[in-house]
Each structure stands twice: as C-alpha cells, then as structure tokens.
Amino acid sequence: MQHYNMNLTLKVWKQKNGKTKGGFETYPVRNVSSEMSFLEMFDVLNEQLVSEGKEPIAFDHDCREGICGMCSMVINGRAHGPWSQNTTCQLHMRAYEDGDTITVEPWRADAFPVIKDLVVDRTGFDRIIQAGGFISVNTGNAQDANALPIDKQKADESFAAASCIGCGACVAACPNASAMLFVSAKVSHLALLPQGEPERMTRAFNMVNQMDTEGFGSCTNIGACEAECPKGISLENIARLNREYIGSMLSGSKVEGMA
C-alpha cells in the first residue's frame, strides 16, 4: 500500500461538561500520515493544540488494539468510522484522502451523557451487568476442565457473543438509542452455557428492566447495531434475548436487585 500524507479539516464536537451546551469546532490538521491510526491523528492534533496554548480535545481510549472497547467516536455519522467490524483505534488514516473534511461526534444517547467533548458516561452498561450479567460460582479449587460437557456449537455461539467489548457502538448507531445488542450479547454468552443456568429465569428480565431504567430506547429490529458492531455481534442474539425474556416472564420468578 502506497504511503501518503494528507491535509485534513476536522469538525469536532466540543462540550465543556454535561451541563453546558456543546458545539462544533473546526481544526485544520496538516501532514497526516496514511499509516497513522485515527487516534494517533488526534494525538498529533492535541499536541498541536497544546503547543498553541489551546485546550486539547478530550476523547476515550485505552488499549488501542481493538479489544478494550474504550474508544468511542462517531465519524461522519458512523460509529467507529467507515470500516466494518472495526474500532476507532484500529481505523487508519488510509481510509481518507487529502482535503477531506471529517466530522467527529460523541456517542449520542440520553443514557450516555457527555462528560467532556467526545467522552461519554457509559456506566449504564455496568449497572445492566450488575442487574444480571453474572453467574454464581462456588469458591474453592478450580473444577476439572472437562467436568461439564458443553455442546461444541453452543460453546462457539457463546464465545461469539462473549466477544462483545461493551463499547456502546450499538447504542450510538441505533436510531432508537437502544442497548438491545449489548444486553443480548451478555445474556446469550451466559444463557448458552450450563454455568449460566442458575440465574437464567431472572437474568433477561432483570437486565432488560435495568436497560429501560437507564433510559435506553426500545428495539425495533432496524439492524444498524449489527452493521456497526466492531465485534460482529449478530441480531440472532437479540432473538435469543427475546426468547429468554419471554421465558423469564412465563416463569413468574421476578427477582429484583439480585446484585
């Protein structure tokens, strides 16, 4: 792949905190290498801003290798940018050309309030996990590895669901700001395994309940979440969540606040 440098115009959402109204700021960025990642380009811009005595842009990031789920930018309307099954930190500048204007916004959902600039508060996801995304395990010696036989296909499906990194791109991409894909991945990953059985009849109900309490929207099966998910979590998980939820309802065991 040919290496090239480019000059870009960035329109970035700036917001002092959750209480103030934000707005777009325009920044020119020069000599951006096509081999930089999107976040490295932001590092360059921020160093430039610091050297000019201006305030740098706040953005979330951690591992920068696509596995932690911290980076969260809506780039030209696309959560994590234009590449499919990709996180912002793994998006490279070769996706752009000289002279491009790029609009960068935070995840927008009332359940994800802006903390500063592009940083949003995603602790709503933690509270959903606390409501049911766990299993009860006895302490003591580790069990023999193959003591519990698990169907290969179920193990694979569970593993695929467990690859959700909880970044919130599904919420950001959903026109309804629904967290169904996230909740469905977390419910699926436990519901498919025998270890998830003890809480199974209450898990889906409690997690969906918490999702509603947090102020996420309702799923209308649009599918934008699946299209934007950096880990390729499938809508089949939402179908499974719906089955688990119906099962939860029919079982009649509504245990609130198990955590």
Added chain:
Amino acid sequence: MSLTGLFLITFLIVHCYINAQIFYNDGGARFTEAAHFMGTNFLIRTVEIGLMGFLLLHVIQGLALWSKNRSRRTNRYAVNAGSATSPWYSRSMALLGTLILLFLIMHLSKFWAPNRFSQITGNGEKDLYHMMKEEFQTAWVVGVYIFGCISLGWHLVHGFYSAFQTLGLGTSRYKGLIKTTGIAFSIIVPLIFIAMPVAFFMNWLA
C-alpha cells in the same frame, strides 16, 4: 407491535382472498356472495370488533414507541449514517404506518362505513361490487389506492420479519425463510390489491 402486526397480516390474507374474487369477472357474483358471508356471519363480525381493536392498539403502540424512542436521543447527530447501516424503510415505520392509517381512513369511509351504516339502519347490505366499480373510475382515487398499497408493501417488508424477530424466531435456521417469505408477501399482497382499482379503472372487469 409484533402480535397485533401478525394479526393484521392474517387479516390482509383473508381480505385479499375475498376481494380477489372479483377477478372471476362474473359481474361480481362470487365476490358478492363472499362479501355477504363476511358481512353477516356472526363469528366474522365478532372477529371484526377484535380487528378494529387490534388496529387501534397497533397504531397507539406504534406512535407511543416512536415518540418514546425519539426522546431517547435529545441531542441528535449532525451527520447521520442513513442507508449505510440500515434500510430506509426499517427506520420509517412510523411514517409508513401514518400513511397507511390516512389511506385506511379514506378506504373505510368509502366502503366499510357506508355498508355497515346501511346494515344497522335496516337498509341491508350495499352492492360493494358496483360501489368499487363506480369509485375506481376516478383517476386520483386509483392513484391514492396505489400509493396506499405501496406504503403498505414497504411497511410489510420490515414489519413481517420484525414481528418474528421480536418473538425470538430470527435464528440462523429461520431468518432466511422469514425474510424471503416476508419480501414475497410484501410484494404479492399489495400487488393484488393494486390490481383491483386498476382493473376497474381500465374497464377490464364487467
């Protein structure tokens, strides 16, 4: 949304089947016979009350869902992904539904309401076949019917699949079957409905 939607889909099949009787081109004899059964059978009339109830429930649920979901993102995006991540009709169910509702108000006030009114006031059933024949001589009425049926088709493309997905049936085994059946249904049923006013307008039917 899912259960009321599936009920309305079932109704569409019955409605489509009964009205397609006009294509026998027998001056409306078979159609009138079927319409008479539907208009006078006690069981059908009871289900009709349920149908109106479910239709109303579907509209109320839909509008409530739309307004609730809209309120979940107070600050909207400056740039939207649009069709890059989802088809337009899946994002436009409330709009398509409203178009269908407006069409239904016109449709029911043309045929269903006058017929039932005539029955209740003791004047017997109306001759629906000739009412259709007369109504569908006007070009704009035919135009509105075509537009209404196209809206219905797009609404069904998403609605059919979505109803099953909500019930948890969108698994890898059934998803393809549901989507294909849904698309076929959304094309065939509205097309048969469109063929009715068009056939009268073009004077294909006696």
